[in-house]
Amino acid sequence: MDGYSVAAVFAVLFGLAIGSFLNVLIHRLPLGKSIVTPPSSCPHCGARLRVYDNIPILSYLILRGKCRSCRCPISPQYPIVEGLTAALSLALFIKFGPTLQYILFFLFCAALEVISLIDLHHRIIPDVLSLPGVLCGLVAALLLGHISFISSLVGAIAGGGSLLLVAFVYERLTGRTGMGGGDIKLLAMIGAWLSAWSLPLVVLIASLVGALTGLAFILASGEGFRTRIPFGPFLSLAAVIYLFFGPLITRWYVGLLS
Template sequence: MTLELYLSMCAFIFGAVVGSFLNVCICRLPLNESVISPPSHCPRCSCGIRWYDNIPLISYLLLRGKCRGCGLHISLQYPLVELLNGLLTLALFLRFGPTFSFLVLFLFCSALMVITFIDLEHQIIPDEISLPGIVLGFVFSFFLPNHSWLNSLIGILLGGGSLLLVAYGYHWLTGKEGMGGGDIKLLAMMGAFLGWKAIPFIIFASSLIGSVIGISLMLIHKKDSKLAIPFGPYLAFAAVLYIFWGRQLIHWYLTLGSSLQS
């Protein structure tokens, strides 16, 4: 086994293990429960989960998706979060290697994972993640290559301010709340970690993806034209797109625009 393959496997396993903790955050933060105590337990029978039943991915397969204590089905969310976080960590490692940038973006993407699944189920984005994330992203900007505190600060102001203007504008035009404060804080956190140049891409990409998916869902659920669709997951997906392919996509878009004009 080569060193590169070994490190890649370690990155995936590390991401999956952290994904197990992210599941705890996803389940407990909306309920204002501690993510540390009590230890992991079945949410239905409250039976404590033994260490050998808490191995990411493997335990779920061995138990066939059921609790050892009560035999009831365990949500597919648990292995899904572990798998996605493992794959995302592996992708970050292959892209950035064992660097400080990798660690910072790993923390950022793990936070996005928690936010995505909480927003999908509860339509909220917990301040416990976004607000400390804004501060951490700004602090990390002093130590990251090709980044600066000014870039991060402008990103915070542009990210939070742009959605705040959209929210006020929508409320002024319709008299209704169209965007939650959680989305505003989330985009400010993204600006802190990724800088101001990421914000236009994230807004455009998330709006495009959200429009396509939203229209598709409304066509499927024709009887419910007021279907509530959380925007946080689209912002998170667009931020991950920017990390890996943002600059290439922007360059492709600008090149395409220039060729169409000529």
């Protein structure tokens, strides 16, 4: 294989390894547990995982999705997260090549992945991810120059401020909380990484996908509009879509209007 192919394989392996660590974050952060100790173990029987039982995706397939010790089922979320992280790593490598931009945007996407899964499971977005994510977005603008620092700063302020205004107006009109503080900080983080110009399209995509998904959940659950749908995963998905296809979608939309 040539050098580019070897680097692409490394990007996949790197994504698999980081995906395994993301599973630890997804499980432990909402519970307030250390992400360092104790070592990985079965959530059912507490048996520590051997090194060869902790190989991303492969171990899950060999064990047929069950713990070696107690034979209880292992959530398919583990290989899904590992595979998705590997796919994101490869896609970002193809887009940016072996550059600092690839590394930093991979960390951005990995953070969005963790935020999405935690929000789905617990209906929270940890400040320990979103607030440092805003600062990292500002630093990335300085290091990469993909957007100006001012654009990054305005994106953070506009992202957080716009959802804060929406939440304030909704609560005034209905007397109910409609937008969590975590979503506000998440959009501030996305704005810091992708600039204020990305926000209209990100919010539009998130709203459309969220509305369709929410309608499906409402019909399936039978709880009517009392069903609470986390918005964080849709904001995260929209941010990744914008990262890869934002300019293309914008040109298509402008061409459609003209």
